[in-house]
Amino acid sequence: MYSDLKDQVAVITGSSRGIGRAIAERLAQEQMKVIINYHSNQQEAQEVVEQIEQHGGQAVAVQGDVSQEDDVQNLLHTALQTFGKLDIWINNAGVEKYIPTEKMTLAEWQKVIDINLNGLFLGSMTAIRYFLQHNQIGNVINVSSVHERIPWPGFTNYAVSKSGGKMFTQTIALEYAKRKIRVNSIAPGAINTPINAEKLADAANQKETIALIPMERIGKPEEVAAAAAWLASKESSYVTGATIFVDGGMTLYPAFAEGKG
Ligand code: NAI
Numbered sequence: 069m070y071s072d073l074k075d076q077v078a079v080i081t082g083s084s085r086g087i088g089r090a091i092a093e094r095l096a097q098e099q100m101k102v103i104i105n106y107h108s109n110q111q112e113a114q115e116v117v118e119q120i121e122q123h124g125g126q127a128v129a130v131q132g133d134v135s136q137e138d139d140v141q142n143l144l145h146t147a148l149q150t151f152g153k154l155d156i157w158i159n160n161a162g163v164e165k166y167i168p169t170e171k172m173t174l175a176e177w178q179k180v181i182d183i184n185l186n187g188l189f190l191g192s193m194t195a196i197r198y199f200l201q202h203n204q205i206g207n208v209i210n211v212s213s214v215h216e217r218i219p220w221p222g223f224t225n226y227a228v229s230k231s232g233g234k235m236f237t238q239t240i241a242l243e244y245a246k247r248k249i250r251v252n253s254i255a256p257g258a259i260n261t262p263i264n265a266e267k268l269a270d271a272a273n274q275k276e277t278i279a280l281i282p283m284e285r286i287g288k289p290e291e292v293a294a295a296a297a298w299l300a301s302k303e304s305s306y307v308t309g310a311t312i313f314v315d316g317g318m319t320l321y322p323a324f325a326e327g328k329g
Contacts, residue, residue: 069097070298072302077101078101079105079154079156081143083158086261088160091158091211091296092104093119093120096125103130103143103147103151104117130146134187134190137190140191141194156207159192159209162187168221192236195208196244200247200249210233210236211256211292212237212253214256214313216230218319230255241308250308252308252309254292254295254312258287260287280318280322285316
């Protein structure tokens with residue numbers, strides 16, 4: 069537990085399920101007040117709110133598409149209306165879809181860039197503008213992916229969105245360090261969430277994925293949320309522009325294990 073997080077306010081995009089939900093629940097356990105942003109499933113979001121409230125926490129569900137500036141502004145607006153301030157903004161919403169590059173339409177390319185990269189810009193910019201206007205210490209956390217580093221055929225747009233997100237994170241971390249605004253990324257490996265539930269439900273696929281992970285298991289959303297709580301807290305007060313890999317060693321070139329190569 070991080071006592072400094074008590075009564076702080078966080079916006080977490082795409083937090084009605086998966087990693088975003090785990091982050092929201094973890095921050096609520098830390099007694100933070102949280103905005104649960106959802107795109108289309110209000111019931112899912114409401115369940116997260118109820119779950120948090122049952123444990124004595126405070127949360128509000130807000131619909132919004134992270135690729136739309138007005139919707140993103142509304143997330144901030146709701147945080148201010150409901151909880152009176154903003155302390156931490158977490159850009160978590162993201163999508164992926166397997167499409168070989170030669171078959172990808174411009175619209176399919178654009179959709180992933182709009183949500184994963186433009187959404188990152190809109191969320192970060194909205195939060196940073198607020199922190200600057202209020203001369204406030206600020207904290208932005210971006211949920212990236214091991215594919216900010218590992219090329220991923222069939223998911224070109226996704227890999228580009230995440231590697232672009234890495235440079236965006238580092239650049240704004242540098243741009244606002246003097247203003248006491250920290251910006252960091254968390255790069256999950258293979259985590260058990262709805263984004264890959266179908267793939268991992270297939271035993272052969274799951275085996276193939278596990279073969280890429282030195283720790284030989286799929287990660288849990290709570291393990292990503294633990295990194296988010298640390299980055300949110302003062303315990304990470306000297307960390308900015310970093311990517312924390314939460315990937316069971318996936319980025320350690322597992323093919324080179326046991327002295328191969
Ligand atoms: P998920 O599919 O369970 O959650 C993604 C969330 O983003 C959903 O709640 C969805 O409604 C929301 N979302 C999608 N488009 C949106 C939009 N336009 N506006 C607002 N919300 C939108 O997937 P998961 O795994 O929880 O993913 C969360 C983040 O973690 C994503 O950025 C993803 O790229 C990243 N990630 C996940 C990994 C995994 O293995 N699960 C691995 C590496 C990164």
